[in-house]
Structure formats: structure tokens, C-alpha cells
Amino acid sequence: MPGTNLTREEARQRARLLTVDSYEIDLDLGGAQDGGTFRSVTTVRFDSAEAGASTFIDLVAPTVHEVVLNGTALDPAEVFADSRIALPSLEAGPNELRVVADAAYTNSGEGLHRFVDPVDKQAYLYTQFEVPDARRVFASFEQPDLKGTFQFTVKAPAGWTVISNSPTPEPQDNVWRFQPTPRISTYITALIAGPYHAVHSSWQGGPDGRSVPLGIYCRPSLAEHLDADAIFEVTRQGFDWFQEKFDFAYPFEKYDQLFVPEFNAGAMENAGAVTIRDQYVFRSKVTDAAYEMRAETLLHELAHMWFGDLVTMEWWNDLWLNESFATYTSIACQADAPDSRWPHSWTSFANSMKTWAYRQDQLPSTHPIMAEINDLDDVLVNFDGITYAKGASVLKQLVAYVGVDEFFAGVQAYFRRHAWGNTRLADLLGALEETSGRDLKAWSKAWLETAGINILRPEISVDDSGVITSFAVRQEAPALPPGAKGEAVLRPHRIAIGTYELSPDGGGGAKLVRTNRVELDVDGGLTEVPQLVGATRPDVVLLNDDDLSYAKVRLDDASLATVRDHLGDFTESLPRALVWASAWDMTRDGELAARDYLELVLSGITKESDIGVVQSLHRQVKLAIDLYADPAWRETGLARWTSAALEQLRAAAPGSDHQLAWTRAFAATARTPEQLDLLAGLLDGTETIDGLAVDTELRWSLLQRLAATGRAHDQAIDAELALDPTSAGERHAATARAARPTPEAKAEVWASVVEDDKLANAVQEAVIDGFVQTDQRELLAPYTAKYFAAVKDIWKSRSHEIAQQIVLGLYPALQVSQGTLDATDAWLADTDLVPALRRLVVESRAGVERALKAQAADAAAG
Structure with missing residues (x-):
């Protein structure tokens, strides 16, 4: 407008x-x-x-x-x-x-x-x-x-x-x-x-024993699924932990959490009245990773009551500080609060949030954490992986740099000094300098005012007997992507180096156990590590162990050879997650072929106990095969992955999270007549798998895949909607209809999204999700030209949220070809483009360019 x-x-x-x-x-x-x-x-x-x-x-x-x-x-x-x-x-x-x-x-x-x-x-x-x-x-x-x-x-x-x-x-x-x-x-x-339906309780705590009224709200149609006791438990845990760490009384008179429909984000930190997407009221069985994600969201918004609501940024260039602080403290609460269900929450952070940050930081639109926000258009597209995940990663390193107690002492002084006011970054850093005695100006300049990501590699020399004669950490600063502002820089890093040895596990196998840990500052191009000289070369050397810093980490050849066979044998979840993340990053960078990434996952995923990591690996494998694999090999890779998923589904413990996760992974790529028959049988009850509850949400997943492959038509979708006549059911049905592999179905979607503007945000998102099917590239190919003909007018005529859904969701990301790059470049040549719109399209183009390079690397490996 x-x-x-x-x-x-x-x-x-x-x-x-x-x-x-x-x-x-x-x-x-x-x-x-x-x-x-x-x-x-x-x-x-x-x-x-x-x-x-x-x-x-x-x-x-x-x-x-x-x-x-x-x-x-x-x-x-x-x-x-x-x-x-x-x-x-x-x-x-x-x-x-x-x-x-x-x-x-x-x-x-x-x-x-x-x-x-x-x-x-x-x-x-x-x-x-x-x-x-x-x-x-x-x-x-x-x-x-x-x-x-x-x-x-x-x-x-x-x-x-x-x-x-x-x-x-x-x-x-x-x-x-x-x-x-x-x-x-x-x-x-x-x-x-x-x-709205309501459930009420209270929290009592703090030095004065104050009672804060708590409320949870949802629509009556979701009330039967509302697990209020579990939500209150997480909320009280957050109140206890934040009250202790912040040493400042909760600043509002009550705290309501409202699960609302068609919410665009995860949640919003309205003072004392937090709104949350009502998909977090789980209608069907979900894995523990979903409960962990919900808890992090609840704690994130609660942290905002102090950092953001009580003390607020002066302008949106410090948006990152608002979001990074809430992200860091919410995960720290999950990890450290007494009796937390998720003491390994930093594993989830390393596996998902930081992966998001690494991806965002390698786009042409990368920017310093403390971004230059000239106007509202700038901030509207800046709710990204740098603002949330990179910022939180850097805060985690700052905590390691100044000390945990000193960090929270600085935060406490900051709250007391600026309550109900507005601040800049310098106000927080000044408080931290006072409590830690550290000069943070150089740190701030290196980490907050520059863009890009560093790479850390070990350089190890050993003698004939396997004793380390030299050990150093090499830091690289890859050039920023073309179009990005600024220059790549080397930064100071606070990291830990872990050494791991294989030892018998007592059952005929092996386990990777950490035998030594060295924590140090890494600065400049090469940092010597004399503490490891003279020791016997370990089986695995892991830089940035415990994930203290923000950097891409590479393994030396000997360590990589070990983890190819033993990645699942780390006894702790965090080092596994760090190595998984490194392997995924290498795949995206074309350093590891997509087919080799598939084999690495298949060799280690059966030993992965962390369900959040398992589900991330499922998504990443599918993405690797769909976008980064040589098209000539893609069907082979999909067939191998789908067969493996079915094998793991049948082998998983009945009723377990792993069984549900593998069921969804299998359903996402089922392709042969026999595999699709199994989906149809699970849906109509003629097939059963011990312990697997084919409940409402899983039924829709099965049906949507059947619709996308032409095995389920309108009557089946209508029948399923009759069983689930809810708003969620309507969205799922819209996705299924949009997924049908016919020109008519795709034309209907295009007309409803692009040529009309009546769809609500959540329905439009569901329709776009169904429209874009990786098995339907040829069917979608004609829409590349239509996209570029329409997208500029869409940006002008629709609200920001609606337009952004369309710009990102309908970009021809599946058409991985030079032709797509050329069409994008021709459109970008228009000098009359709004910068926010240009940024979104440039980011999408970067994904196609990356996929082309990765496909070439995979073809070479083949």
C-alpha cells in the first residue's frame, strides 16, 4: 500500500x-x-x-x-x-x-x-x-x-x-x-x-512471593486437545528461572497465553497477552521434538516480557537483540532449569536454528547482525535466520567470553537502569563491560557489524607412531556472496576442541567417547594449540565442541573417515548434531555429493536417539535428493531412501516417536504401486502396523501423498474433510486438492492465489504448499514465466504477509536450470523494484544457483 x-x-x-x-x-x-x-x-x-x-x-x-x-x-x-x-x-x-x-x-x-x-x-x-x-x-x-x-x-x-x-x-x-x-x-x-475457552491458574514466586494470574485460551473446538497442565508447567519453569536470572520482578499484572487461529508466526510477545499459533494445540500424536519446540516458543515469549517489553529497542536496527536474547535465554532455560524435560536443548539449537543461520548468512542478502534498518520495509524482511539464530549463537559465545554470572549480572543492571524505557545496543554492552571487566567494543565491531561466516579447520601433524607433533586451527573468511554488502573478515572465536576415541560398547560394537577438551580463544588466520601436542592422535577431532561459537566447522580426513562409519556412535547428542550439521553444510556447498550424504545418513541415523535430529535428517535427505542430486540419479536416490524409510518404519518400536517420524518420512516419498497401496491401506484400515495410530493428522499426510500421485481424487478428499470438518481439515483438504497432478488443478490454484485475493493467509499458505510438488516439475514449468509476469503487481496490491507468501512460495525453485537464473536476472534488471521485493527474489535465485552447483558435484561423484 x-x-x-x-x-x-x-x-x-x-x-x-x-x-x-x-x-x-x-x-x-x-x-x-x-x-x-x-x-x-x-x-x-x-x-x-x-x-x-x-x-x-x-x-x-x-x-x-x-x-x-x-x-x-x-x-x-x-x-x-x-x-x-x-x-x-x-x-x-x-x-x-x-x-x-x-x-x-x-x-x-x-x-x-x-x-x-x-x-x-x-x-x-x-x-x-x-x-x-x-x-x-x-x-x-x-x-x-x-x-x-x-x-x-x-x-x-x-x-x-x-x-x-x-x-x-x-x-x-x-x-x-x-x-x-x-x-x-x-x-x-x-x-x-x-x-474463547479458558483455563486459569497462577504462579507464585520471587522474593516477595507475589502471585501472578495465568490464563490459557483457545477456541472451544480445540479445547479437548488443550494440554493446559503441560503448558502451565513450562510457563512456571520459565517464571522461576527468569526471575532468578533477571532479578527483576515480572513487570505486568497477569500473564495470558492465547492460542489463536491463522497466526503468521510462532507467537507474539504482547505485554501480558501472548498470542501463539494454535497448531501448538496438538490434535494428534506428535513427537517429543514438537513439544520441545513449543516449550521453546513459550519460553521465548516469556523472556520478552523483560527484554523487549519492559526495556524496548529505540529503533528496529536492534530487532536482532530483542529476538536473539529471547532465543538464547529460552534455550538456556530449557537446558539448565531444574527438572527440565529438555536438558539437551542446545542439541536442537545446533541442529536446526544454527542450520537456518548458516543458510541465511550465505545468501546475497546477508547482513550484519546489527543491520542497517532505514525504514519499515527493511525491517519487514529482516525477521530472518541472522536476526534470530545467528544473533543467539553470538550471544551464546558472548556468554562464554564474559562468563555466565557476569553476563546475567550485566543484564540485571540493564533492567534496573532502563525499566520502561528505550535503549540501544551500547546500553547493554556498557552494562556487560561493567560486570565483566571486558572491553566489548572490538568484539561488537567484529561480530555485530560485519556479515558472513567463518570456516574453522584443524591442521594436524603426527609422527610415525601417531603422536601429534603440531596442532593448529585455521580460520578462513570466504568471500561474501555477490551482491552482499561489506567484506569478509576473520573474527575472534571462543571455542572448545574435543578429542574422541572409539571404545567397545559391550555389545560387540563401538562408541565414541570424549577423552579431552581444550577451551581457547581463536583469532586470526592460524591459532596454535600446544595443549594437544604430544598426545596420541585421537580417532576424531571436533572443533567448536559444545557449540560455543558461530562458524562452519570441517573435519580433517582421518576424523571424517571415522565418522563415516561411526557418526551414530557418539555417546552424547550434541557432538553428533555438530557433525551432522557439518555434513549437511558440506552437501549444500558441493563438498559432499548428495548421494554420499544419503549414504552417511543411512549409516548413522539408525543409532540416532534424538528425535529432533532424526526428523531434521529426514527433511535434509529429501531436500538433498530433490534439489542437490544429479537429476539423472535422483530417482535412484529417492527409491533407495523410500525403501530405507519403510524398513525403519517396520523396525521401529511400536508406538514410539521414531515409528511416527519414519512413517511421515516414508509417506512423503512413497512412489511405487506397492508403497502407495500401503498408504491407501493404512488410510482405509485394511493395513495396520503394530503400535502406529493412524490419527487425524497422519491420515491427512497419507491422503495428501496419494492425491499428489494421482491415487486420491476429489471424492476421497471430500470424504476425509467430512470426518474432520474443522479449520485444520479445510486447510489440509486445500493442500490435497492443490497437490493433484493435473493441469486443471494447478490452473485452479494459480487463479485462486494470483488472480484473486480472497484467500485467508493460512488457506493461501496451504494451497501453495500443495501446488509445489517435487514430483511435478514438468507440470509446474509453464508457471515460471507467469510468476515473473505477476509478482511485481502482487507486491504492490497485497498486504506484506500475503505478498511475501506468494513471492517466496511460488518462485520456481524446483526448476533448477540456467534458464531459471536467466529469467530471474531479466526480471531483476527492472530498476523500479521495491528493495524488499528484490531481496526476496534474489534469495530465491541463490537457492537455484546453489542447487545447480551441488548437482554438478553430485554428477561428478557419480
């Missing part, structure tokens, strides 16, 4: 001029069941530093009825344009503005999202305001450093519940009058309204 951007310089000027006091927001949601628009009345009180100055307030609304500034009515036709209301001739000191508008419900997950549950036909509402979408609900100074208090008054339909940042009041005549919030930013205010 034109005019919805805001530059950093505009925000600076507005912040220099204004100090916001309070908002009073009156919303009439009485017609929410019917949708359309709702009346929004905003009264904002603020001070101006200058008499006669002019500024603006933000609002995205179909209609503005009244604008009254300091008692003077302004003509909306004159002052409202391009999502801004001009405010001329301010008074020095206090000013009061009243804006009456009709705002619109959305189905895109932005602003005030409206969803109708097909089960009870009731509407459910929730807000999502990060980054700039509070202005879709009320007039606001939409930037994080203009904090104020917020008092909501909401009229809602009878029988509804309304939840906001302040404790929920008793309604009077269906009107809910909330008390003012503390001083917070616009983007963490929230309203959730509808006939």
Missing part, C-alpha cells in the same frame, strides 16, 4: 518533537460476527517540544470521520492521506488528538484478524501489530520509542470474552473497560476477542 512506509529519519524527527502520554481507545466490535469494518475512536495525549510544529500520526483505515486537534476540527479529506493524518500547528507542551474512523477486519494475520470457526460458526478475533500494524486498529505514533499508556474500551457481542494487556474486567452491557497499561510501545498492545 503506498504511503505505509516510515523512514528512520522520520521516526527520529518525530521522537525529538514528541513525548507521548496516553492513549484511550474505544472500539465497537459488536458487528464482528458479520465482518466488514468496526468503529475506532482514539484519544491520544502528547507533549510537543515546539510551538507551531507539525507532525503526523499513523492510521490505516478505509474511512476517517473526525480529526479533532486541541479542540479544533480538521477536515479528514485534507489531513488524511497515505496512512497518515497530518497534525499542523501543535501547541508547546500538552496536546490532545481525537480520531474517529472505520477500521477494517483482516484475513491476512495483520491488524485485527477475523476468523470464523467452521465448527461453531463463531467469529474469533486477535490483533497482530508487529511491526507497524497497530495503526490498522487505532491512530498511533507507530514507532517503538514513543511509548505511552493504553486504555482500551471494547464493545463486543454477548457471550464473548475480551482479553488485553491489562487484567480482564467484568463487562457492563457487553462493554469491557480495561485499566491503563504501563508505558509500553504500540506494537506490543493487544486485543483478543471471541467466545
Whole structure:
């Protein structure tokens, strides 16, 4: 939408001029069941530093009825344009503005999202305001450093519940009058309204034994699946751990967690009213990895109550610090909190989050952790692997560098000093310098202000008797991808080096046991490690053991030879995950052929106990074969993988997480008539596997594969939807229909997504997922030209979330060819492209270029 951007310089000027006091927001949601628009009345009180100055307030609304500034009515036709209301001739000191508008419900997950549950036909509402979408609900100074208090008054339909940042009041005549919030930013205010199901409890703790009310909400149609006790357990664990580490009382009056439909992200840290995607209310059996991921999300948002909500970044260039801190502390809580179910959470971090970071950091769009955010368009595409995962990795190294106790002592001082205020990175680093005695300026410059990833390699010499005569760590700084800004640099790393020896496991096999660990600082191109000289050469040398630093790690030839046969024999999960990640990175870089990666996985995965790692390996193997394997060998690789998956499915313990994971892996690539017959038999009950519960979600997985291979048609999809007439069922059915291998099915999808704009965000995502099938490259090939003909207009005409789904989801990533690169380059030659759109397409192009190189490497290996 034109005019919805805001530059950093505009925000600076507005912040220099204004100090916001309070908002009073009156919303009439009485017609929410019917949708359309709702009346929004905003009264904002603020001070101006200058008499006669002019500024603006933000609002995205179909209609503005009244604008009254300091008692003077302004003509909306004159002052409202391009999502801004001009405010001329301010008074020095206090000013009061009243804006009456009709705002619109959305189905895109932005602003005030409206969803109708097909089960009870009731509407459910929730807000999502990060980054700039509070202005879709009320007039606001939409930037994080203009904090104020917020008092909501909401009229809602009878029988509804309304939840906001302040404790929920008793309604009077269906009107809910909330008390003012503390001083917070616009983007963490929230309203959730509808006939939600609720469960309540409390947390008691802290030095004063304070009781904090806790609430969990979901739609009634999900209530039977809501495991509230497990969610409360994780929440209380987080309260206990954060209270101790932060030494600052929980800053809000209550803590609600609301599982809401069609949510675009994992969750959102609204102050005291966290919204969470309701796929985390598990309708069917899932593996423990899903519960671990949910717990990390819950803890991440709870950490934000202090870091982000209590103390808030001044501008979005410090978004990384918000997200990295919450990520680091949530995983540290899982790893270290007493009685945690997931003490090995750093294994999951190394295996998934850091893999995401490594991928993002090798794209042409790579950027420093502390990115230059010039405007809102920049930040909207910056919720990426660098902001979350690389930043958290670097924070983990910072903790190792300054010391755990010193780190949290600095954080405690930071909270006390800046409570309810706004800060910059320098404020946190200053506090950490005080508590640790370390000068962090050089560290910050090397790690936070540069882009790219380093590679660490061991250089080992041994004598004829196998004794190490020299040991050093070689650090490399590969050139940044073409188009990336800046230059590659060598950085200081705090790492551990682990040595591992094979020893009998007592059952006729072997195990890899760590025999020594050296922790040191690595800096410059070559760092000598005299501590290991004179020792007998171990079977495996692992750099960055314990995953303290952020770097790509390579094994020396002897270690690589050992792990090819014994990767699954590490006694601990973290070193296994680190070696798995290194092998995957080598595959993506074309240093390890896709077919060799497949063999490595098949040789070690049967010994992998960590279910999260197993499921990641499933995804990576499929991706390697689909994109990185020589096309001439691809079908051979898929056949071998599918047969192995079926073998492991049948061998897995009945009812185990591994059995479920292998079932899904097998279903994703089943291809022969016999394999598809098994899927169909599991679906209709004529085939059974001991211990395997073919429940609702698994049934949809089976059916979707059958639809994609032409074995299930509309009648089967309709019948399954009749068994599961829920919103999740509707999405699964949409995916199955879009997956059908016919030109008509693909044309129908294209028309509904590209040529029309009626689909809700979650349904559109489901349809795109079904459209893109790796077995259907030829069927999808004609859509490459159509994509480039349509994508620019889509970006202009759709909301950010909807447009981004289309831009990324429909890019012809499966068409791995020079022709796709040429078509992309021709489109990128347009000089009139919005930078955010250009970035998304450039990132997608990089994936095709990488796949071409990997395919060539695999062909050479063959």
C-alpha cells in the first residue's frame, strides 16, 4: 500500500518533537460476527517540544470521520492521506488528538484478524501489530520509542470474552473497560476477542512471593486437545528461572497465553497477552521434538516480557537483540532449569536454528547482525535466520567470553537502569563491560557489524607412531556472496576442541567417547594449540565442541573417515548434531555429493536417539535428493531412501516417536504401486502396523501423498474433510486438492492465489504448499514465466504477509536450470523494484544457483 512506509529519519524527527502520554481507545466490535469494518475512536495525549510544529500520526483505515486537534476540527479529506493524518500547528507542551474512523477486519494475520470457526460458526478475533500494524486498529505514533499508556474500551457481542494487556474486567452491557497499561510501545498492545475457552491458574514466586494470574485460551473446538497442565508447567519453569536470572520482578499484572487461529508466526510477545499459533494445540500424536519446540516458543515469549517489553529497542536496527536474547535465554532455560524435560536443548539449537543461520548468512542478502534498518520495509524482511539464530549463537559465545554470572549480572543492571524505557545496543554492552571487566567494543565491531561466516579447520601433524607433533586451527573468511554488502573478515572465536576415541560398547560394537577438551580463544588466520601436542592422535577431532561459537566447522580426513562409519556412535547428542550439521553444510556447498550424504545418513541415523535430529535428517535427505542430486540419479536416490524409510518404519518400536517420524518420512516419498497401496491401506484400515495410530493428522499426510500421485481424487478428499470438518481439515483438504497432478488443478490454484485475493493467509499458505510438488516439475514449468509476469503487481496490491507468501512460495525453485537464473536476472534488471521485493527474489535465485552447483558435484561423484 503506498504511503505505509516510515523512514528512520522520520521516526527520529518525530521522537525529538514528541513525548507521548496516553492513549484511550474505544472500539465497537459488536458487528464482528458479520465482518466488514468496526468503529475506532482514539484519544491520544502528547507533549510537543515546539510551538507551531507539525507532525503526523499513523492510521490505516478505509474511512476517517473526525480529526479533532486541541479542540479544533480538521477536515479528514485534507489531513488524511497515505496512512497518515497530518497534525499542523501543535501547541508547546500538552496536546490532545481525537480520531474517529472505520477500521477494517483482516484475513491476512495483520491488524485485527477475523476468523470464523467452521465448527461453531463463531467469529474469533486477535490483533497482530508487529511491526507497524497497530495503526490498522487505532491512530498511533507507530514507532517503538514513543511509548505511552493504553486504555482500551471494547464493545463486543454477548457471550464473548475480551482479553488485553491489562487484567480482564467484568463487562457492563457487553462493554469491557480495561485499566491503563504501563508505558509500553504500540506494537506490543493487544486485543483478543471471541467466545474463547479458558483455563486459569497462577504462579507464585520471587522474593516477595507475589502471585501472578495465568490464563490459557483457545477456541472451544480445540479445547479437548488443550494440554493446559503441560503448558502451565513450562510457563512456571520459565517464571522461576527468569526471575532468578533477571532479578527483576515480572513487570505486568497477569500473564495470558492465547492460542489463536491463522497466526503468521510462532507467537507474539504482547505485554501480558501472548498470542501463539494454535497448531501448538496438538490434535494428534506428535513427537517429543514438537513439544520441545513449543516449550521453546513459550519460553521465548516469556523472556520478552523483560527484554523487549519492559526495556524496548529505540529503533528496529536492534530487532536482532530483542529476538536473539529471547532465543538464547529460552534455550538456556530449557537446558539448565531444574527438572527440565529438555536438558539437551542446545542439541536442537545446533541442529536446526544454527542450520537456518548458516543458510541465511550465505545468501546475497546477508547482513550484519546489527543491520542497517532505514525504514519499515527493511525491517519487514529482516525477521530472518541472522536476526534470530545467528544473533543467539553470538550471544551464546558472548556468554562464554564474559562468563555466565557476569553476563546475567550485566543484564540485571540493564533492567534496573532502563525499566520502561528505550535503549540501544551500547546500553547493554556498557552494562556487560561493567560486570565483566571486558572491553566489548572490538568484539561488537567484529561480530555485530560485519556479515558472513567463518570456516574453522584443524591442521594436524603426527609422527610415525601417531603422536601429534603440531596442532593448529585455521580460520578462513570466504568471500561474501555477490551482491552482499561489506567484506569478509576473520573474527575472534571462543571455542572448545574435543578429542574422541572409539571404545567397545559391550555389545560387540563401538562408541565414541570424549577423552579431552581444550577451551581457547581463536583469532586470526592460524591459532596454535600446544595443549594437544604430544598426545596420541585421537580417532576424531571436533572443533567448536559444545557449540560455543558461530562458524562452519570441517573435519580433517582421518576424523571424517571415522565418522563415516561411526557418526551414530557418539555417546552424547550434541557432538553428533555438530557433525551432522557439518555434513549437511558440506552437501549444500558441493563438498559432499548428495548421494554420499544419503549414504552417511543411512549409516548413522539408525543409532540416532534424538528425535529432533532424526526428523531434521529426514527433511535434509529429501531436500538433498530433490534439489542437490544429479537429476539423472535422483530417482535412484529417492527409491533407495523410500525403501530405507519403510524398513525403519517396520523396525521401529511400536508406538514410539521414531515409528511416527519414519512413517511421515516414508509417506512423503512413497512412489511405487506397492508403497502407495500401503498408504491407501493404512488410510482405509485394511493395513495396520503394530503400535502406529493412524490419527487425524497422519491420515491427512497419507491422503495428501496419494492425491499428489494421482491415487486420491476429489471424492476421497471430500470424504476425509467430512470426518474432520474443522479449520485444520479445510486447510489440509486445500493442500490435497492443490497437490493433484493435473493441469486443471494447478490452473485452479494459480487463479485462486494470483488472480484473486480472497484467500485467508493460512488457506493461501496451504494451497501453495500443495501446488509445489517435487514430483511435478514438468507440470509446474509453464508457471515460471507467469510468476515473473505477476509478482511485481502482487507486491504492490497485497498486504506484506500475503505478498511475501506468494513471492517466496511460488518462485520456481524446483526448476533448477540456467534458464531459471536467466529469467530471474531479466526480471531483476527492472530498476523500479521495491528493495524488499528484490531481496526476496534474489534469495530465491541463490537457492537455484546453489542447487545447480551441488548437482554438478553430485554428477561428478557419480
